[in-house]
Amino acid sequence: MSYAHPEYLVDTEWVANHLKDANVRIIESDEDPLLYSIGHVEGAVQVDWFSTLQHPLRRDFLTKEQFEEVASKLGITNDTTVVFYGDKSNWFAAYALWLFQYYGHQNVKIMNGGRIKWEQEKRPLVKDVPSYAPTTYKAKDADKSIRAFRDDVFKQLDQKKPLVDVRSPKEYSGELTHMPAYPQEGATRAGHIPTAVSIPWAQAVNEADATFKTPEELRALYEGKNIKADGDIIAYCRIGERSSLTWFVLKYLLGYPTVKNYDGSWTEWGNLVDAPIEK
Amino acid sequence: MTLPTKLQEIVDDIASMSREEKLETLIAYAESFPPLPERLKGEREKMEAVPECMTPVFLMAEKQPDGGLIFHFDIPPQSPTVRGLASILANGLNGSKPEEIILVPSDFYHPMNLQEAVSQQRLNGFIGVLSHMKQVAVNFIENKTAPE
Numbered sequence: 001m002s003y004a005h006p007e008y009l010v011d012t013e014w015v016a017n018h019l020k021d022a023n024v025r026i027i028e029s030d031e032d033p034l035l036y037s038i039g040h041v042e043g044a045v046q047v048d049w050f051s052t053l054q055h056p057l058r059r060d061f062l063t064k065e066q067f068e069e070v071a072s073k074l075g076i077t078n079d080t081t082v083v084f085y086g087d088k089s090n091w092f093a094a095y096a097l098w099l100f101q102y103y104g105h106q107n108v109k110i111m112n113g114g115r116i117k118w119e120q121e122k123r124p125l126v127k128d129v130p131s132y133a134p135t136t137y138k139a140k141d142a143d144k145s146i147r148a149f150r151d152d153v154f155k156q157l158d159q160k161k162p163l164v165d166v167r168s169p170k171e172y173s174g175e176l177t178h179m180p181a182y183p184q185e186g187a188t189r190a191g192h193i194p195t196a197v198s199i200p201w202a203q204a205v206n207e208a209d210a211t212f213k214t215p216e217e218l219r220a221l222y223e224g225k226n227i228k229a230d231g232d233i234i235a236y237c238r239i240g241e242r243s244s245l246t247w248f249v250l251k252y253l254l255g256y257p258t259v260k261n262y263d264g265s266w267t268e269w270g271n272l273v274d275a276p277i278e279k
Numbered sequence: 280m281t282l283p284t285k286l287q288e289i290v291d292d293i294a295s296m297s298r299e300e301k302l303e304t305l306i307a308y309a310e311s312f313p314p315l316p317e318r319l320k321g322e323r324e325k326m327e328a329v330p331e332c333m334t335p336v337f338l339m340a341e342k343q344p345d346g347g348l349i350f351h352f353d354i355p356p357q358s359p360t361v362r363g364l365a366s367i368l369a370n371g372l373n374g375s376k377p378e379e380i381i382l383v384p385s386d387f388y389h390p391m392n393l394q395e396a397v398s399q400q401r402l403n404g405f406i407g408v409l410s411h412m413k414q415v416a417v418n419f420i421e422n423k424t425a426p427e
Contacts (some may be wrong), residue, residue, distance in 0.1 A: 032334075032358050
């Protein structure tokens with residue numbers, strides 16, 4: 001058994017062999033954005049989930065036009081193969097990949113194991129920030145089939161379809177509104193969305209080297225909780241970053257056809273007036 | 280409010296910087312982050328934990344003969360932002376007396392406008408580090424931690 005879409009994954013060796021490939025752009029996206037400045041894969045550019053990808057005013061992502069500008073500045077064409085990697089088992093790498101797909105960029109991959117594995121293998125990190133000639137990039141209209149808004153979640157509830165809550169068990173049970181040891185990010189209520197099952201995101205990766213678990217292990221993990229390929233699935237966490245990793249796993253490693261990431265996540269639902277919550 | 284001189288200088292300096300300069304300064308602070316003295320390695324249980332941070336952060340202080348405190352931090356290298364922020368506090372407050380440290384207001388950082396460069400969650404952690412440094416200072420004042 002192999003991953004459903006293994007072409008969405010490359011290993012560190014592949015990246016090491018494509019550092020100078022003009023058709024490949026390597027993007028680092030971290031939880032701690034200073035890591036890029038301390039040292040990154042040669043030729044890699046940085047995309048920060050907050051300062052690069054968020055709308056400067058509204059709680060939303062860049063507009064299509066703003067996204068085109070970002071892609072152009074990074075020297076990415078519509079045909080470029082974009083490889084994402086980052087710290088923390090690729091949380092924010094998956095988040096950036098998800099947003100690239102939202103605006104229709106087809107050729108995207110994750111470097112399995114991310115920064116952790118690259119560093120474990122003692123591969124070189126450099127400080128030189130590369131610059132690439134700006135391109136003309138044409139984004140597609142936002143692909144709402146991979147993004148859930150709160151109304152989609154209400155519909156999901158009406159139809160008794162499942163959600164995957166990928167937060168920590170204590171966030172799911174309502175003992176905490178934020179990750180253990182992480183700061184409070186402003187949800188006034190604790191608990192989970194009804195019909196959501198708890199499958200913490202980290203269960204999809206190997207702790208030792210941050211690579212994804214085997215197809216067999218992943219299938220057992222999600223099917224064991226009744227999250228199956230034949231259903232519409234919405235994944236959420238607190239701000240949508242951990243759940244984009246789960247979205248990636250369900251969509252590309254297990255090949256589920258209909259998976260959305262709810263980026264409003266608990267920081268929206270836990271503040272929403274009249275929204276049902278279970279503990 | 281009166282900040283210890285060194286901390287006030289850092290605040291004024293960073294306040295005048297562009298976003299890019301702030302990031303570069305934070306990186307410089309992260310890279311000059313002092314290593315944990317050998318004698319303190321593996322001694323986390325003797326240190327003050329900072330649960331507000333996104334990263335395992337531990338700190339402790341030692342009293343100098345003149346009564347000033349020197350802080351030591353244990354923060355993993357995978358978290359340069361936290362290291363940079365802690366380093367600002369250490370540079371600004373090392374050598375200050377516990378009585379001065381507890382008077383640092385928890386909004387002292389506002390003029391630096393760090394949210395241009397760092398997310399709000401990180402700044403929460405920054406304030407967490409400061410509040411635990413103050414707690415350590417209080418312990419010294421109340422003699423809970425054996426002075427040198």
